[in-house]
Amino acid sequence: MDDWAPRWTAWERDNVGLQVGRADHPGRRVRVTLDVTDDVVDEAISRRADLIVSHHPLIFRPLSSVTGADPVSRLVLRLAERQIALFSAHTNLDAARDGVSFALARRLDLTDLRFLAPLRTTLAKIVVFVPAGHTERVRDAMAAAGAGVIGAYENCAFTSSGSGSFRPGPDAAPFTGTPGRLESAEEVRLEMICPRARVDHVVRALRDVHPYEEVAVDIYDVQNRDPNAGMGVIGTLARAESPSAFARRVKSRLDTRLLRMAGTGTRRVRRVAVCGGSGSDLIAEASRAGADVFVTADVRYHTWHHLPPGLTLIDAGHWETEQVIVPVIVQHLQAMARQQRASLSVFHTELITNPVRSL
Numbered sequence: 001m002d003d004w005a006p007r008w009t010a011w012e013r014d015n016v017g018l019q020v021g022r023a024d025h026p027g028r029r030v031r032v033t034l035d036v037t038d039d040v041v042d043e044a045i046s047r048r049a050d051l052i053v054s055h056h057p058l059i060f061r062p063l064s065s066v067t068g069a070d071p072v073s074r075l076v077l078r079l080a081e082r083q084i085a086l087f088s089a090h091t092n093l094d095a096a097r098d099g100v101s102f103a104l105a106r107r108l109d110l111t112d113l114r115f116l117a118p119l120r121t122t123l124a125k126i127v128v129f130v131p132a133g134h135t136e137r138v139r140d141a142m143a144a145a146g147a148g149v150i151g152a153y154e155n156c157a158f159t160s161s162g163s164g165s166f167r168p169g170p171d172a173a174p175f176t177g178t179p180g181r182l183e184s185a186e187e188v189r190l191e192m193i194c195p196r197a198r199v200d201h202v203v204r205a206l207r208d209v210h211p212y213e214e215v216a217v218d219i220y221d222v223q224n225r226d227p228n229a230g231m232g233v234i235g236t237l238a239r240a241e242s243p244s245a246f247a248r249r250v251k252s253r254l255d256t257r258l259l260r261m262a263g264t265g266t267r268r269v270r271r272v273a274v275c276g277g278s279g280s281d282l283i284a285e286a287s288r289a290g291a292d293v294f295v296t297a298d299v300r301y302h303t304w305h306h307l308p309p310g311l312t313l314i315d316a317g318h319w320e321t322e323q324v325i326v327p328v329i330v331q332h333l334q335a336m337a338r339q340q341r342a343s344l345s346v347f348h349t350e351l352i353t354n355p356v357r358s359l
Contacts, residue, residue: 005093010090014057015059015088016091018085020058025050030050030344032054032346032349033055033326033353035054039351040349041078053089058075099325100324103328104324110237115234120225122195122197126219132187142190146195146198157191164187168180168183233274236270237270246272257358263307272293273286273293273294275294275295276321277298280299283307286311287308294311294313330347
């Protein structure tokens with residue numbers, strides 16, 4: 001899950017990862033759910049599950065006690081007593097490629113998918129100076145530690161040659177040169193992009209294989225859009241259709257009887273933006289991207305009054321726009337289990353955890 005939806009992409013006030021249980025807890029039977037409720041825990045117990053994987057965290061705010069006196073601590077206590085671990089992937093799964101919004105877009109039959117709003121503050125540039133002949137080893141170590149990923153490409157790096165100068169001190173043990181004498185050496189400037197959360201790990205990895213006693217490393221913050229993380233998705237329908245026909249598509253694909261819909265858009269729908277869950281902050285992004293329709297949830301009343309010209313907005317419900325990720329999580333974990341030859345049974349909950357009912 002961390003490879004797919006790294007925790008460092010989560011909203012800073014979110015709470016993701018292992019919430020209940022020990023990290024070395026042996027799990028063989030997994031239940032996947034959007035929400036953790038008493039009924040979901042009952043189901044996990046009856047199916048002898050070792051682990052629940054949820055999208056919405058159970059523990060979102062710090063607990064002052066775990067006594068069962070309130071709904072959250074009661075569920076935490078039940079899980080602990082039954083030795084059922086809980087792992088949650090929330091806003092990091094919202095921001096992941098093939099995450100929540102990608103699942104929603106595919107459920108609505110959109111193609112040519114890309115992030116609506118790629119993240120901008122997640123990357124750094126690491127520059128290290130390497131003696132000629134050692135560049136490949138250092139580059140590969142940095143790549144193995146998580147640097148050099150740009151979109152669908154790995155091990156991406158840039159090198160330039162030059163001359164480095166240094167004077168080893170009396171207590172130095174230089175790779176080349178003599179203490180007390182000004183030296184120069186042919187060096188390669190090696191540059192790689194890196195997730196900010198992985199910088200320390202990458203620097204440790206490069207130091208482990210670098211031949212120099214003292215390694216010159218520069219670290220820069222960059223404002224590049226991250227092609228591997230973002231919020232919302234925009235895509236294209238195979239054939240244009242009317243707004244009312246597209247609304248029927250949304251109701252059918254998400255199995256909901258109720259939509260909220262408004263806007264000045266009357267043109268036929270071809271470009272569609274989506275954001276599972278609460279995504280109304282992306283309305284302007286959807287308009288700038290040329291979307292005819294934006295599908296999301298939890299739209300506040302006054303937001304409906306100020307829609308960009310030409311954009312139709314559909315509020316399809318929080319649960320409805322996010323529950324599409326549950327079978328995707330199951331498929332992902334099953335694929336990882338096969339790849340690692342792990343004995344793991346993964347199923348999604350058979351329960352509807354949506355607390356809202358349409359009458």
